[in-house]
Amino acid sequence: MFSEELESVIEAALADGTLTAKEREVLHKRAAAEGVDPDELDVVIEGRLAKMKREEDWLRPAPPSDKFGDVKKCPRCGEPVEPMAVKCSACGYEFRGVEALKSSQQLADKLDEIAKSYRDKKGNSFQQHDDQIYSMREQARVIKSFPVPTTKEDLLDFAITMQSKWKSSTGLERGTGVKTAYKAKYEECVNKAQLLFPNDPMFQGVFEQHQADKKNMSTQKKVLVVCVLVLLFSLFMYILMK
Incomplete structure (x- = not known):
């Protein structure tokens, strides 16, 4: 419906399921630059927010008072x-x-509840292993759907936590989608910070680390491609020489 650039900004602004006045102002400015009617943009935004609210209401913690x-x-x-x-x-x-309870702690509490619900189940070692896999897959879904905070301190803490969890993921977490979920949520945090606090000194370390992570991943992909090509070439030469 909109340009790829505008869709990217909309996705970053709505990643946490809410839209602040500042975020709406940023979206209106970007839309105006592309000749998009602001009323049309608001209709689309409200529709997406309503859909996200229906999908994520169960994740939002009830206030204690x-x-x-x-x-x-x-x-x-x-x-x-x-x-x-x-x-x-x-x-x-x-x-x-x-x-206020930090978002990172709220998410940790939800994941602990899921893990405990599966640990309490009784069964043989094979069943327990399957339960652990099911537990992690459910945790991955919760991580992906968890709303990204918008306040400065909470967003900074959440971004650092998601980056740390992504980097320290275990083998089983990688195989069940937990690592991918942490990485996706980390990317959401960075996009949100770039939208709300692009020039804030508090986030410069996060932005620099994000660029370093992207560079390292690009280097790893290039090395992997080279290794695969070398392996295929060696296999091809072996077949020719037989």
């Missing part, structure tokens, strides 16, 4: 503050001096 510490209204604009919010949805003001 109906207030955030001692804050009930935003000190800047006076709008009501949603439970567990770390930023005002109306004006973007970030609350300080209050505690």
Whole structure:
């Protein structure tokens, strides 16, 4: 429907299932540059958000109370503050001096619940091995669907955690899609940070590490291609000499 570049920006903005005022402003500017009607863009965005909400509602943790510490209204604009919010949805003001459960910990808790549900099952060693595989596949689905945070500190922590989990994935995690899920979520975090905080010094290390990761992966792919070509050439020469 839209250009590849605009679709990429829309995907990054909606990766966490929400759209802030700043993100909408960025999308409108990009759409205007391409001659896209902003009303048409809003219709498409709202439709995608509604679809994502239906798919991801079950992943969103229920708030433990109906207030955030001692804050009930935003000190800047006076709008009501949603439970567990770390930023005002109306004006973007970030609350300080209050505690909120980090997204990385929320995800870890969900994955622990899945792993525990399978560990509690009884069966022989073969069944336990199968259960472990099923558990990791389910964890991979949860990782892929988990919303990326939008507040600065939480996004930074989440990006670093996803990069670390991706790099430290075990053999079984690689075979069940967990490693791929962590990598995809790490990419989402970087895209979100580039959209919201492109020039923020806090994220420069993340951006530099991301570029280094891409360079290393490109080098590994080139080495693999060379090895395959050498192997095929050796096999071809062997057949000719027989």
